[in-house]
Amino acid sequence: GIQVEQSPPDLILQEGANSTLRCNFSDSVNNLQWFHQNPWGQLINLFYIPSGTKQNGRLSATTVATERYSLLYISSSQTTDSGVYFCAVVDNTDKLIFGTGTRLQVFP
Amino acid sequence: DVKVTQSSRYLVKRTGEKVFLECVQDMDHENMFWYRQDPGLGLRLIYFSYDVKMKEKGDIPEGYSVSREKKERFSLILESASTNQTSMYLCASSLPKSGFYNEQFFGPGTRLTVL
Numbered sequence: 001g002i003q004v005e006q007s008p009p010d011l012i013l014q015e016g017a018n019s020t021l022r023c024n025f026s027d028s029v030n031n032l033q034w035f036h037q038n039p040w041g042q043l044i045n046l047f048y049i050p051s052g053t054k055q056n057g058r059l060s061a062t063t064v065a066t067e068r069y070s071l072l073y074i075s076s077s078q079t080t081d082s083g084v085y086f087c088a089v090v091d092n093t094d095k096l097i098f099g100t101g102t103r104l105q106v107f108p
Numbered sequence: 109d110v111k112v113t114q115s116s117r118y119l120v121k122r123t124g125e126k127v128f129l130e131c132v133q134d135m136d137h138e139n140m141f142w143y144r145q146d147p148g149l150g151l152r153l154i155y156f157s158y159d160v161k162m163k164e165k166g167d168i169p170e171g172y173s174v175s176r177e178k179k180e181r182f183s184l185i186l187e188s189a190s191t192n193q194t195s196m197y198l199c200a201s202s203l204p205k206s207g208f209y210n211e212q213f214f215g216p217g218t219r220l221t222v223l
Binding site: 031033035040041042043045048086088090094095096098100101 | 139141145150151153156158166196198200202204210211212213214216217219
């Protein structure tokens with residue numbers, strides 16, 4: 001099955017810093033999603049991005065499907081950005097395959 | 109705004125009890141999913157459904173069953189709860205892949221503790 005790997009596993013930042021999270025996947029995919037899991041456990045949809053670049057406020061994402069990776073950029077990080085970031089891809093049976101996650105902690 | 113709701117945020121049950129977790133979506137999605145999330149194990153798919161009255165086993169279906177009598181509602185049933193089913197349960201829904209737009213949307217989760 002498709003393997004999804006994320007790096008780094010942990011990231012500690014001071015408020016205001018920028019960061020880049022990476023997601024590598026082992027096979028071609030038709031869609032890719034980025035999620036933020038907040039401290040209460042809710043998975044919040046950030047981007048649906050099978051290819052190309054999208055931006056939403058301080059967050060942006062780029063997926064290069066031909067090279068099997070996606071990047072999530074967080075600029076001017078805030079303490080509310082803390083949590084775990086997951087990328088996930090859909091396999092050929094409609095199942096979502098999650099990456100291992102990046103745990104982000106932002107300190108004031 | 110898309111919405112997936114789950115019946116409880118927190119639930120405490122005793123070993124051997126029958127437990128129902130309910131999930132409702134208001135997006136007219138065909139696909140619905142139940143996952144559990146445990147530290148160090150990530151999210152694992154328990155069951156999913158492509159349509160009303162249809163169900164498919166995921167990666168860890170043992171000890172669980174599901175029911176989908178209406179398109180908007182997908183129930184997860186623990187026939188006889190055990191302590192190893194203490195976990196965070198997440199429900200999701202999506203359109204089918206045939207449309208090539210099948211973003212999954214998640215509910216807030218239910219933290220189940222089995223004593």
